[in-house]
Amino acid sequence: MILVGNGRLITRDDANSIIEDGCLAIQDNLIVETGTTDDLKTKYPQARLIDAAQKMIMPGLINTHMHFYSTFARGMASKSDPPTNFLEILERLWWKLDKTLTLEDVYYSALIPIVDCIKTGTTTIFDHHASPNVVHGSLFKIAEATLKAGVRSCLCYEVSDRDGKATADNGIQENIDFINFCNQESNPLLKGMFGLHASLTLSDQTLEKCVAKNSGTGVGFHVHAAEGIQDRLDAEKKYGMGVVERLYERQILGEKSIAVHCVHISKKEIGILKDSKTNVVHNPESNMGNAVGVSPVLEMAHQGVTIGLGTDGYTSDMFESFKAANCLHKHAHQHPSVAWGEIPQMLFENNRKIAAHYFEKPLGQLVPGAYADVIVVDYDPPTRLEPENVNSHILFGISGRSVETTIINGRVVMENRKLTTLDEQEICVKSRELADKVWQRIE
Numbered sequence: 001m002i003l004v005g006n007g008r009l010i011t012r013d014d015a016n017s018i019i020e021d022g023c024l025a026i027q028d029n030l031i032v033e034t035g036t037t038d039d040l041k042t043k044y045p046q047a048r049l050i051d052a053a054q055k056m057i058m059p060g061l062i063n064t065h066m067h068f069y070s071t072f073a074r075g076m077a078s079k080s081d082p083p084t085n086f087l088e089i090l091e092r093l094w095w096k097l098d099k100t101l102t103l104e105d106v107y108y109s110a111l112i113p114i115v116d117c118i119k120t121g122t123t124t125i126f127d128h129h130a131s132p133n134v135v136h137g138s139l140f141k142i143a144e145a146t147l148k149a150g151v152r153s154c155l156c157y158e159v160s161d162r163d164g165k166a167t168a169d170n171g172i173q174e175n176i177d178f179i180n181f182c183n184q185e186s187n188p189l190l191k192g193m194f195g196l197h198a199s200l201t202l203s204d205q206t207l208e209k210c211v212a213k214n215s216g217t218g219v220g221f222h223v224h225a226a227e228g229i230q231d232r233l234d235a236e237k238k239y240g241m242g243v244v245e246r247l248y249e250r251q252i253l254g255e256k257s258i259a260v261h262c263v264h265i266s267k268k269e270i271g272i273l274k275d276s277k278t279n280v281v282h283n284p285e286s287n288m289g290n291a292v293g294v295s296p297v298l299e300m301a302h303q304g305v306t307i308g309l310g311t312d313g314y315t316s317d318m319f320e321s322f323k324a325a326n327c328l329h330k331h332a333h334q335h336p337s338v339a340w341g342e343i344p345q346m347l348f349e350n351n352r353k354i355a356a357h358y359f360e361k362p363l364g365q366l367v368p369g370a371y372a373d374v375i376v377v378d379y380d381p382p383t384r385l386e387p388e389n390v391n392s393h394i395l396f397g398i399s400g401r402s403v404e405t406t407i408i409n410g411r412v413v414m415e416n417r418k419l420t421t422l423d424e425q426e427i428c429v430k431s432r433e434l435a436d437k438v439w440q441r442i443e
């Protein structure tokens with residue numbers, strides 16, 4: 001048994017309780033009790049105590065949209081003309097990078113952001129993967145990395161017609177093989193979804209095949225939706241409707257599915273997302289960096305759509321995504337008083353609701369019965385800390401690098417900034433070596 005105590009315990013339970021001098025008890029991979037440090041130390045005298053030294057003890061964060069495979073793009077010089085729109089970003093960067101990846105590249109591309117996730121307090125990651133020349137086994141390779149690191153993940157392969165029918169079929173098979181494997185294994189750290197790239201690279205025939213193959217697996221689809229205007233124009237031209245309308249008609253949406261971005265959607269499509277209980281994931285930095293426009297997340301939230309928060313590979317740090325989302329919507333609305341409630345709701349409430357469709361026990365809350373995914377954060381509040389203002393303390397006072405200790409599924413994967421499962425230096429040396437070769441192979 002482990003106790004994590006002597007800290008301010010931010011429980012995120014239904015009352016959003018904060019326990020001063022709080023402590024939690026971990027048995028195996030679950031939280032079994034929360035209370036004060038004295039009480040739990042008396043009750044469990046044999047337990048090892050991780051001393052939070054008056055810092056904050058919080059639930060580990062969840063990232064509901066990530067691309068591990070984007071790692072080797074960092075610092076890469078493009079051999080093409082600079083992109084002028086989102087489609088050109090795909091064509092000139094991502095669809096060149098993903099084709100060069102080997103399985104070893106896939107593995108190290110995953111380990112690098114996983115190190116970052118652990119160091120910045122993200123304990124559960126929904127990843128969306130592409131490596132068209134090594135589709136078979138790619139999700140299993142990523143799983144090797146996530147399990148070695150000890151992070152919780154839900155993986156998928158992005159099926160697309162952009163590289164021909166055989167590659168699309170390989171993608172379908174990889175999703176199914178991996179989902180079946182996860183269903184058999186029942187490993188609380190590893191789940192699968194059915195990945196799809198985006199409407200503009202998927203024919204009706206391929207979507208139909210995906211739906212047929214996915215039937216009975218119990219998992220939903222993870223798909224980019226109306227990210228750039230090109231996706232919407234393509235759907236309107238080819239099918240006479242918006243992207244969300246099309247995905248709904250093709251039976252891709254639903255309460256277990258994730259529609260990422262939803263920037264270029266109509267009011268009618270917001271209604272579809274709500275009625276079909278589809279989860280939307282917002283990625284503020286990526287949307288700004290790719291200059292795709294502003295997702296109407298506030299309007300969707302007010303209509304009752306469940307919107308989670310992701311990073312889209314732009315960063316691994318959910319605190320950073322949280323800060324960017326807060327500023328983006330105030331800036332876009334030219335109103336300093338909007339988005340105070342909706343953005344924390346994405347990160348702290350909706351991400352765990354989305355995760356609950358895949359993981360058996362509660363996540364994102366420090367309550368008895370939840371998975372023991374816990375972070376200790378170096379933060380001593382300079383003003384009064386209360387349930388009503390805790391999100392503002394986090395927004396303005398904490399960054400990913402404030403995280404000192406990370407526990408996932410009851411296992412300490414970082415203690416006082418030292419990783420216990422991975423050798424960061426060795427991973428970086430190998431990553432640079434592989435990235436050099438990838439850069440040489442890119443045309």
Ligand SMILES: [Zn+2]
Nearest residue numbers: 067224260312
């Ligand atoms: Zn994405």
